[in-house]
Amino acid sequence: MGYYQVEMECAERETMRELQSKRLAENVAHVYKNVPHYKKKMDDRGVTPSDIKSVEDLCKLPFLTKDDLKDAYPYGYLAVPLSEAVRIQSTSGTTGKRVVAFYTQGDIGLWDDCCARAIMAAGGGKDDVVHVCYGYGLFTGGPGLNGGSHKVGSLTLPMSSGNTERQIQFMTDLEATILCCTPSYAAFLAESIIEQGHRGQIKLKAGIFGAEAWSEEMRRDIEARLGIKAYDIYGLTEISGPGVSFECAEQTGMHVNEDHFIPEIIDPETGEVLPDGERGELVLTCITKKAFPLLRYRTRDICVLSRKPCSCGRTLVKMSRLMGRTDDMLIIRGVNVFPSQIETVLLSCGFQPNYQIVVDRVRHTDTFEVRVELTSEMFSDTVKDISTKENELVSAMRAMLGISPKVTLVAPRSIARSEGKAVRVVDKRKI
Ligand code: DLL
Numbered sequence: 001m002g003y004y005q006v007e008m009e010c011a012e013r014e015t016m017r018e019l020q021s022k023r024l025a026e027n028v029a030h031v032y033k034n035v036p037h038y039k040k041k042m043d044d045r046g047v048t049p050s051d052i053k054s055v056e057d058l059c060k061l062p063f064l065t066k067d068d069l070k071d072a073y074p075y076g077y078l079a080v081p082l083s084e085a086v087r088i089q090s091t092s093g094t095t096g097k098r099v100v101a102f103y104t105q106g107d108i109g110l111w112d113d114c115c116a117r118a119i120m121a122a123g124g125g126k127d128d129v130v131h132v133c134y135g136y137g138l139f140t141g142g143p144g145l146n147g148g149s150h151k152v153g154s155l156t157l158p159m160s161s162g163n164t165e166r167q168i169q170f171m172t173d174l175e176a177t178i179l180c181c182t183p184s185y186a187a188f189l190a191e192s193i194i195e196q197g198h199r200g201q202i203k204l205k206a207g208i209f210g211a212e213a214w215s216e217e218m219r220r221d222i223e224a225r226l227g228i229k230a231y232d233i234y235g236l237t238e239i240s241g242p243g244v245s246f247e248c249a250e251q252t253g254m255h256v257n258e259d260h261f262i263p264e265i266i267d268p269e270t271g272e273v274l275p276d277g278e279r280g281e282l283v284l285t286c287i288t289k290k291a292f293p294l295l296r297y298r299t300r301d302i303c304v305l306s307r308k309p310c311s312c313g314r315t316l317v318k319m320s321r322l323m324g325r326t327d328d329m330l331i332i333r334g335v336n337v338f339p340s341q342i343e344t345v346l347l348s349c350g351f352q353p354n355y356q357i358v359v360d361r362v363r364h365t366d367t368f369e370v371r372v373e374l375t376s377e378m379f380s381d382t383v384k385d386i387s388t389k390e391n392e393l394v395s396a397m398r399a400m401l402g403i404s405p406k407v408t409l410v411a412p413r414s415i416a417r418s419e420g421k422a423v424r425v426v427d428k429r430k431i
Pocket of ligand 1: 212234238299
């Protein structure tokens with residue numbers, strides 16, 4: 001599939017390293033001069049911009065966390081005069097202060113380039129019709145993919161989220177070829193398209209899905225239902241939005257746009273930098289953005305980096321599918337549980353990924369329930385068949401997790417569908 005900026009996407013390792021070192025040194029000086037909060041952090045560690053000459057020096061810099069950003073809300077990490085900032089986006093935090101990220105006109109251009117790379121890697125070009133139903137507004141999904149699609153020259157449908165009837169109508173009438181949304185919404189759209197008998201009118205060939213965790217099984221399921229190839233895309237508001245990394249046709253991880261972001265993997269407990277191939281927390285450093293260039297930002301996302309050569313020809317390092325977050329991992333009766341493990345079990349047992357995990361604490365003991373929707377085919381089964389299915393799920397989950405949840409099978413479509421990110425976990429414990 002095509003490249004958008006082949007000289008960067010396929011650069012020699014040495015060339016990329018030199019470019020990164022030069023850009024890193026420039027951005028460290030820029031931040032030190034313009035962000036008093038980060039200057040203080042560097043001063044406290046006894047590091048000055050002149051100590052940072054190359055990528056090898058990155059480990060000398062202090063880490064930044066979401067709490068640092070919240071404490072300095074809203075303007076504390078803005079690194080340019082207000083007159084140069086043209087846009088904000090924001091995280092969807094439900095409690096306390098959100099994180100507000102700023103962009104100059106130039107920053108938006110670079111962000112759009114990153115998303116254009118993702119669209120071209122998914123086979124997009126001038127003749128494509130890109131249907132964007134990530135949310136527009138403060139969320140970065142809509143604006144990011146929209147900008148990327150414009151750069152590629154595709155016809156862009158700025159649908160935003162919601163109103164599934166209208167989504168399907170535009171998708172069929174305008175013959176959309178590339179769908180951009182969250183994987184859970186893609187699964188929901190697929191379900192609705194098939195139910196309403198529109199599958200034959202769909203011209204989609206690819207989907208670019210991200211913003212939440214999804215499993216390989218879910219990918220194959222969406223691909224089969226919509227007859228498309230599904231590509232993962234990763235990013236976070238603090239670092240710009242989608243397009244920090246993107247998948248190519250090999251579908252074995254996401255290429256990090258290393259000319260803009262330097263990734264590191266650290267041990268989340270000790271902060272020690274781990275070698276490629278080891279699993280840990282992803283830390284990102286922005287080397288081109290000017291308005292909000294975070295250095296060594298701890299994402300809390302867990303993954304592995306790999307430099308194995310890729311069949312697509314790109315030399316950009318790959319990050320694996322996310323393996324959870326350092327903070328969304330549930331600890332239930334002392335056992336670590338990732339929602340993605342539950343999804344894997346459901347799909348391997350013939351269920352759809354329509355589920356909710358409910359955790360509570362009753363008399364000092366954790367309760368753990370997984371509510372799972374029956375498929376419409378299963379719904380007509382006898383009570384005996386349904387209880388057999390429940391038992392099957394309980395033992396498959398015990399085998400995967402090491403503890404047994406209570407499994408409750410519920411009627412099809414009784415768990416609220418999400419148009420954005422699905423709410424997978426309801427944790428009622430006061431810990
Ligand atoms: O979700 C940006 C985005 C929009 C990415 C559209 C991809 C597509 P936030 O709302 O700030 O930004 O949430 C960022 O979402 O730290 C991850 O935990 C999670 N996340 C993002 N992409 C993926 C992915 C957008 N492909 C947080 N797989 C990140 C798993 C993802 N989790």
